[in-house]
Amino acid sequence: MHPILEAQQFQTRRQFFLGAGLKVGGIALAGLMGAQRASADDAVHPALPGLPHFPPKATRLIYLHMNGAPSQLDLFDHKPGLQEHFDKDLPESVRNNQRITTMTSGQARLPVAPSMFKFKQCGEGGIWMSELVPHMHEIADEIAMIKTVHTDAINHDPACTFVMTGSEVPGKPSLGSWLSYGLGSESNDLPAFVVFTPTFPKESQAQALFTRMWSSGFLPSKYDGVALRGTGDPVLYVRNPPGVLRSDRRAMLDALGELNQRNFDRFGDPETLTRISQYEMAFRMQASVPELTDLSGESKETLEMYGENVQTPGTYASSAILARRLIERGVRVVQVLHRGWDQHNRLPKLMKGQCDDVDQPTAALLKDLKQRGLLEDTLVVFGGEFGRTVYSQGTLTKDNYGRDHHPRNFCMWMAGGGIKRGVTHGETDDFSYNIAENPVHLNDLNATILHCLGIDDRRFTYSFQGLEQRLTGVEETHIVEEILA
Numbered sequence: 447m448h449p450i451l452e453a454q455q456f457q458t459r460r461q462f463f464l465g466a467g468l469k470v471g472g473i474a475l476a477g478l479m480g481a482q483r484a485s486a487d488d489a490v491h492p493a494l495p496g497l498p499h500f501p502p503k504a505t506r507l508i509y510l511h512m513n514g515a516p517s518q519l520d521l522f523d524h525k526p527g528l529q530e531h532f533d534k535d536l537p538e539s540v541r542n543n544q545r546i547t548t549m550t551s552g553q554a555r556l557p558v559a560p561s562m563f564k565f566k567q568c569g570e571g572g573i574w575m576s577e578l579v580p581h582m583h584e585i586a587d588e589i590a591m592i593k594t595v596h597t598d599a600i601n602h603d604p605a606c607t608f609v610m611t612g613s614e615v616p617g618k619p620s621l622g623s624w625l626s627y628g629l630g631s632e633s634n635d636l637p638a639f640v641v642f643t644p645t646f647p648k649e650s651q652a653q654a655l656f657t658r659m660w661s662s663g664f665l666p667s668k669y670d671g672v673a674l675r676g677t678g679d680p681v682l683y684v685r686n687p688p689g690v691l692r693s694d695r696r697a698m699l700d701a702l703g704e705l706n707q708r709n710f711d712r713f714g715d716p717e718t719l720t721r722i723s724q725y726e727m728a729f730r731m732q733a734s735v736p737e738l739t740d741l742s743g744e745s746k747e748t749l750e751m752y753g754e755n756v757q758t759p760g761t762y763a764s765s766a767i768l769a770r771r772l773i774e775r776g777v778r779v780v781q782v783l784h785r786g787w788d789q790h791n792r793l794p795k796l797m798k799g800q801c802d803d804v805d806q807p808t809a810a811l812l813k814d815l816k817q818r819g820l821l822e823d824t825l826v827v828f829g830g831e832f833g834r835t836v837y838s839q840g841t842l843t844k845d846n847y848g849r850d851h852h853p854r855n856f857c858m859w860m861a862g863g864g865i866k867r868g869v870t871h872g873e874t875d876d877f878s879y880n881i882a883e884n885p886v887h888l889n890d891l892n893a894t895i896l897h898c899l900g901i902d903d904r905r906f907t908y909s910f911q912g913l914e915q916r917l918t919g920v921e922e923t924h925i926v927e928e929i930l931a
Contacts, residue, residue, distance in 0.1 A: 490723070491631035491638040491778070498629065498900025503931065504825035504863025506773045507625060507899065508780045510808060512800075513606060514653050514787030515856070517834035517849050520561045520797055522857040523593055523878045524574040528560035528836065531877075532844075536837045540877050547600055549790065549839060550850045556837035558877070559847040562794055571868030578801040581809035587868040588812050588821070589828075589861040590929040594872030594881045597832050597853045597888050602653045602788065605831035605853065610659040612892055612917045619663035619908075620671065621892060622779035624917045627662070627669045628906060629899065632776030635734035637672040639779045640772050642765035644676060647799035650786030660781060664910045668720040671781060674768070676760020680735050692732070738771055751810040755803075766807040770814050773824055787830060790839050791848035812861055821862045825898050829858030836877045855881050858891065864898035866931050886926055893923040897930075 519525060536556040550556065563576045569586030599605035604614035611618040619627070622639040631638030641660045646652060660671030674680040686695055710718040741749065741757060744767070755761040762784050769780040784804055789796045808828065815821035833856025834849035855874050861867075872884035893903040896917065903923055907914040 488634075489630060489632075490634040491626065493630040494628050497906075499902045499905060500900050502863070502898065502900030503823070503865075504898045505629075505823045506778055506780075506825070507622075507895065508769050508773065508811070508824060508826045509621070509782070510804075510811075510826065510828045511606075511609070511659075511781065511783045512787045512804070512828070512830040513655060513783050513785045514602065514651070514789075515605075515830040515832050515834060515851065516787045516800070517561075517789065517793065517797065518593070518855070518857040519834060519836060519849070519878050520563055520793065521576050521578060521801075522574060522591060522859075523855075523874060524565040524576075525560070525836075525876060525878050526565075527876050528558060531558040532560055533557045533842055536877065536879070540875065540879050542880075544854065545600065546835070547851050550835070550837070553839075556835075557842045558836055559838035559842050559849070562845060562847075569868050571870065573868065573870055578798060579805045581806045585809045585812045585861070588816065589859040589867070590865050591857060591859045591870045592872055592886050592891070592926070592929065593855070593857050593870060593874055594884055595829065595856050595858050595886050595888065595891060596881065597856075599832065600851050600853050602831065602851075603656065605851075606653075606656070607658055609829075609831045609888055611663065612889060612919055616656075616658050617663050618915070619665045619669065619917070620658070620660050621895070621917060622660055622671050622781050623662040623665055623669040624896075624906070625779050625899065627665050627908075628901060629778055631778040634776075635730040636738070636772065636775055636777050637731075638777060639669065639671040640777055640781070641671040641673040642676070642768065642780070642782045643673060644762040644765045644782065644784055645760050646762070646784055646786035647796075647803060650796055650800060651788045651790065652785040653788050655783055655785065659783065664915070665908060666716060666720055668723055671779075674735075676764070680739055680759075681731060685732070695732075734775075738775065739768065741767065748814060751813060753806040753810070756807070762804050763807040763810075766811045767814070770811060770818075770820070773820065774818075789834070789848060790850065792846065793834075793848050794846060815862070823863045825863045825865065825895065826861045827858065827895065828860075830856065832856055833878075836879055852879070854879060855885075860894075860929065864931055866929050869929060871926065871929050884928070887923075889918040889921065890924050890926060893918045894926045894929070897925050 536558055563578055565574050565576050568575050568583040573586045573591050575583055597605055597608055599608045599614050607616055608614045610620045626638035643655055662669040706718050706721055749756050752763045752767050755763040756767055765782045772780050786800055815824055832851055832853040835852045838847040839850045840848050873882045875882050896903045903918040907916055
């Protein structure tokens, strides 16, 4: 039996009258405040009462996740001194007997592999960036680079689950679901939380994506992220079949809604209400999604800024411009998950292909948001689930190497609402193997994201399994104050 139904059927007389009293009081209060609540009641995705906790600097989030873990050594963590250590064994004093994966633990040696790419300092803040991301050089003054993010997980699936849900254990709500639950959305015609899983270079080494990265977990299922497809209709069956008019669909939904409402009145299962609301959202999306994906109104200059793939559905460039169009239309969270960043071998070739795919559209997204006045209250996050090792996995040569998983430190950047511009936070050792100063745990990063959106992570909870659950877990968290504007 469903636990909610069981609780209703077996509650005591005292519990019934206690609950009834509270409900009557709530009805009376709602009547007194009816005029003030009218606009909130009309919202399809209302915020929780009392949220945000304080005035937010950002009102929406775009999260660009590079699934597979980009190498910080080849992108943002410049270590010129490593050239002197080429093909020498990683000093044990650096590794300090820390765990490594079984993919390299059996190697006879751990040879140091300096990056073969050139770096330069970009923008007024002098943020180090490699030649692999020339378009990101142009947005250096907009971002805060964090070089000392670290995680507890050393393999992809638990690490991706951790970065998106705050836990390695499946079943927890994703960041986007927490935000849509707490803050709702300004759009009545689109989901509060939208996800893209774009294409990636064919020869790249891709890790699987699991829906838990945008799942609502133990929250009601209406807070799931809605994944828009890259081929065919963005949403399956978004179009009516031949011969079915929109008025026919409306009549069908009205009849179905009445049946579902009767079912809810009888059994009280909140998932029935979710089903009703999702049917209604699907009906509205039949009109809103085709308009969303029609880029004919975009200027030639804007389309060229995102690159040649922008009008190819399902690409990263297409996902980037649609992310901007979604937040323009009131969507709270957009998540883009780009696969193929798991370079255990052939890193120089494979990573160049990955960067060619995402560099220009990512820079264009920030420029586009800024030009439209949206960046000042949109938070943008860019990063992966962990970093890569300084030593080579497999054979090392002057022009070829691979890198294993490295959870001890990696780079992520943030930009937009609430974030300082053109700054670098944290420093690693000479081998990009350990954090030298200002560590940032992933839970600290998520707490900082929530803070920018006006949420105190310690007060943002949901009761489940006898615990006040939080995105950031039960351990102490620290807002990264140094990157806040």
